[in-house]
Amino acid sequence: MANAETAQSPEFKFRSSLVLNGLDKEQAAGFLRHQAEHHNLSLTQSSDGQLECVTPFGIVRLDTSGASPSLSIEAPSADILYAIQEDITSHLSELSETLASALTWSSIFSVGDYPPNFRLAEVVSVGRVNPIYTRVRIKADKLGNFANAGMHFRLIIPASGAVETDVYPVIGDNGQTVWPKGDKALHRPVYTTRAIDPAKGWLEFDVFHHDGGRANAWTKTAQPGTRLALMGPGGGTLLDTDKIVMAGDETALPAISRILRHLPATATGKVFMLVSDETEQVEITAPEGIELNWLHRSEARPRQLLQAVTALPDQAPGTYAWFASEKSEVKAARAHFTAQGWFDKEQSYLAAFWTAH
Numbered sequence: 001m002a003n004a005e006t007a008q009s010p011e012f013k014f015r016s017s018l019v020l021n022g023l024d025k026e027q028a029a030g031f032l033r034h035q036a037e038h039h040n041l042s043l044t045q046s047s048d049g050q051l052e053c054v055t056p057f058g059i060v061r062l063d064t065s066g067a068s069p070s071l072s073i074e075a076p077s078a079d080i081l082y083a084i085q086e087d088i089t090s091h092l093s094e095l096s097e098t099l100a101s102a103l104t105w106s107s108i109f110s111v112g113d114y115p116p117n118f119r120l121a122e123v124v125s126v127g128r129v130n131p132i133y134t135r136v137r138i139k140a141d142k143l144g145n146f147a148n149a150g151m152h153f154r155l156i157i158p159a160s161g162a163v164e165t166d167v168y169p170v171i172g173d174n175g176q177t178v179w180p181k182g183d184k185a186l187h188r189p190v191y192t193t194r195a196i197d198p199a200k201g202w203l204e205f206d207v208f209h210h211d212g213g214r215a216n217a218w219t220k221t222a223q224p225g226t227r228l229a230l231m232g233p234g235g236g237t238l239l240d241t242d243k244i245v246m247a248g249d250e251t252a253l254p255a256i257s258r259i260l261r262h263l264p265a266t267a268t269g270k271v272f273m274l275v276s277d278e279t280e281q282v283e284i285t286a287p288e289g290i291e292l293n294w295l296h297r298s299e300a301r302p303r304q305l306l307q308a309v310t311a312l313p314d315q316a317p318g319t320y321a322w323f324a325s326e327k328s329e330v331k332a333a334r335a336h337f338t339a340q341g342w343f344d345k346e347q348s349y350l351a352a353f354w355t356a357h
């Protein structure tokens with residue numbers, strides 16, 4: 001499991017940097033602060049004014065001593081270095097797409113290659129688990145990081161609704177990914193590795209069926225041998241904690257189920273899982289001290305996960321808080337956890353898994 005301790009390891013030999021032309025020192029510092037907040041990470045300031053953010057997967061530093069501020073990254077592998085670069089570039093695009101596309105990473109990567117965290121894959125099997133999930137098993141090479149360095153990845157399938165494409169992203173001149181456009185555009189939703197065996201070269205994920213979901217439509221046409229791609233891993237780790245409160249909806253169940261399977265046997269806590277009814281519940285394996293609570297959706301009772309968590313008595317300091325569901329509910333959960341004394345950035349994971357439109 002990756003954690004802050006391993007992040008400080010001297011093994012972090014993969015490095016790149018980015019001069020933030022177009023941002024002044026305050027804007028650059030504000031950007032990094034905002035990113036740290038967004039990812040629930042702490043920032044520290046060194047005596048020479050550098051800001052440093054130790055993430056579970058690498059280190060990001062901001063140097064404001066030069067004419068233009070610059071970011072540098074250290075990571076334990078090329079895949080992870082590239083994933084952090086992409087995360088930073090994508091957040092810079094939210095500030096200004098023109099500014100972000102004009103920036104160039106001092107890359108160790110070759111222009112025109114597939115990104116290092118990109119994997120061509122092939123469907124091995126695809127089938128219904130219950131009324132709401134389709135399970136997909138894929139095979140691909142070099143899946144080691146998907147088992148160890150993050151639970152989530154991007155599924156890469158055609159946005160057009162076709163079952164396959166043969167045009168995939170490559171590394172551009174500025175070190176950023178160039179994505180196919182027009183009728184070759186790709187859909188890239190985030191999924192969770194629910195089970196994996198890198199030695200045998202397979203990975204499984206569960207796709208929740210919801211109205212208008214393009215990934216679900218893809219599962220209906222995909223069959224053994226269908227080609228696709230993955231990019232990752234990114235975000236979310238298994239947890240080595242003794243006390244935990246977890247809450248999540250259908251999109252979070254694959255992650256909850258995998259985390260619970262890997263908790264220490266002595267762990268205690270409460271888990272709230274939201275589905276529509278009993279037929280949608282899945283088998284969960286958890287330590288004996290973990291109380292599992294299934295909640296059933298009801299229009300009369302919106303935001304049930306939030307209500308369940310806010311109804312809990314104060315938790316002991318050090319209790320890990322894990323919450324994933326629709327964006328607005330997660331925002332409210334963040335406000336609630338922040339108001340509690342036991343909430344701690346290092347001891348929490350709060351993530352919007354989807355956005356209601």
Ligand SMILES: Cc1cc2nc3c(=O)[nH]c(=O)nc-3n(C[C@H](O)[C@H](O)[C@H](O)COP(=O)(O)OP(=O)(O)OC[C@H]3O[C@@H](n4cnc5c(N)ncnc54)[C@H](O)[C@@H]3O)c2cc1C
Pocket residue numbers: 152187189190191192193205206207208209210211212213214215216235236250251252254255351352353354355356357
């Ligand atoms: C870290 C992370 C891990 C995730 N893991 C999983 C996973 O293991 N399994 C899984 O099924 N999902 C998972 N999700 C959620 C998934 O990425 C989103 O639901 C995504 O939108 C699915 O893409 P799509 O092609 O089905 O829908 P799209 O075609 O992108 O969206 C179509 C419409 O569906 C709506 N929509 C999206 N999600 C939902 C929903 N849950 N309920 C109702 N409407 C919805 C959108 O608002 C949009 O209007 C995860 C998300 C994150 C961030």
